[in-house]
Amino acid sequence: MTSGIAHELNNPLNNISLTTEALIGGMEDYSEEQKLRMLQEIFTQVERASGTVRNLLDFTRTEYRLEPIHIQGVIQASLKLVNNELQINNIEVETDFAPDLANVRGNFHDLQQVFLNLFLNSIQAMPNGGKMSISVRSENDKYLKTDVKDTGCGIPKENLDRIFEPFFTTKEVGKGTGLGLSVIYGVIEKIGGHIKVDSELGQWTRFSVYLPVE
Ligand SMILES: Nc1ncnc2c1ncn2[C@@H]1O[C@H](COP(=O)(O)OP(=O)(O)OP(=O)(O)O)[C@@H](O)[C@H]1O
Ligand SMILES: [Mg+2]
Incomplete structure (x- = not known):
């Protein structure tokens, strides 16, 4: 630039x-x-x-273009970016990629942003260490479903509907702006996918990202 x-x-x-x-x-x-x-x-x-x-x-003339993306590559690149944080916080990572995964339709940089934000949230939810499990499998041959599950603090039921709102955060001032999940939501919507969340307070949180296959 x-x-x-x-x-x-x-x-x-x-x-x-x-x-x-x-x-x-x-x-x-x-x-x-x-x-x-x-x-x-x-x-x-x-x-x-x-x-x-x-x-x-x-x-x-580099307009926003949807391209065939190898999801495993995006996830591994995003994991690399948080490698330090994972080690410092004693977080074990487990990955489980189904064999012969199709490509998804998307944009590498944007999808990396999605997983990076999910991983950072998980890391921040496990200040005393824990485990982050990532799995990818095909869903009806139409979508690839990626689960990111952590053994962190969990999300109270009453917050589950609000976490995707811009500026919704439970983190102290200076720690979080509450934009991560709203950005994720926007990116996934733009490429025709969707995202779900499930959680057990004090036990675990799982985000499921559905991305359309090429
Ligand atoms: N894996 C998770 N475990 C527990 N709570 C979560 C998790 N992911 C998100 N949350 C909750 O959702 C809120 C919103 O998340 P979001 O990523 O949008 O913002 P943030 O992490 O607070 O700030 P920012 O991402 O802008 O730094 C968080 O403050 C937290 O309360
Ligand atoms: Mg965040």
């Missing part, structure tokens, strides 16, 4: 960062009107950044 474009992106990102920080630090001190104005400012800056990205995409 040329430095000009980096700068064009950096500016709005800085503004977003500063405004968000001020908002987090002054939740009680600002009036509703001031808070609204700050949120509008953030929105404007996001629009500005996405405008830059849109121009960049037009310019390089």
Whole structure:
């Protein structure tokens, strides 16, 4: 990326960062009107950044394309990215890929984002170690179903409907923005798949990702 474009992106990102920080630090001190104005400012800056990205995409003609993707490769690449965190937190990983898996229709980078976010959530749910099990199998020859199960803190029933909402988080300020699962949801929807969650509080959580095969 040329430095000009980096700068064009950096500016709005800085503004977003500063405004968000001020908002987090002054939740009680600002009036509703001031808070609204700050949120509008953030929105404007996001629009500005996405405008830059849109121009960049037009310019390089790298439009969003769905390609045949080998899911096992995406999962292994995503696991590599969290290898350190897994070791530090004493988390054992078990993978179980069915033989002769078909390709899915998707975008490597986006799908990596999906699994990365799921793995990070699992890691954060197991501060005292545990096990993350990943399995992939075919579902009616139409979808590949990937289960990511952890032996972490679990999700209370009343939260199960809300976790995919943007900004829903149970993590302390500075630890989570609550965007991970909403991004995952958006990506999966865009490629024609869906995601389900099941959990037993204090025991385990399992996310099931269904992706359409090529
Ligand atoms: N594997 C999991 N085990 C237990 N709770 C989970 C798990 N995955 C998600 N959650 C719950 O869902 C909430 C929303 O998750 P999400 O990934 O959207 O945001 P976050 O992890 O809090 O923040 P961010 O992903 O933006 O850093 C989490 O705060 C947590 O309460
Ligand atoms: Mg998260």
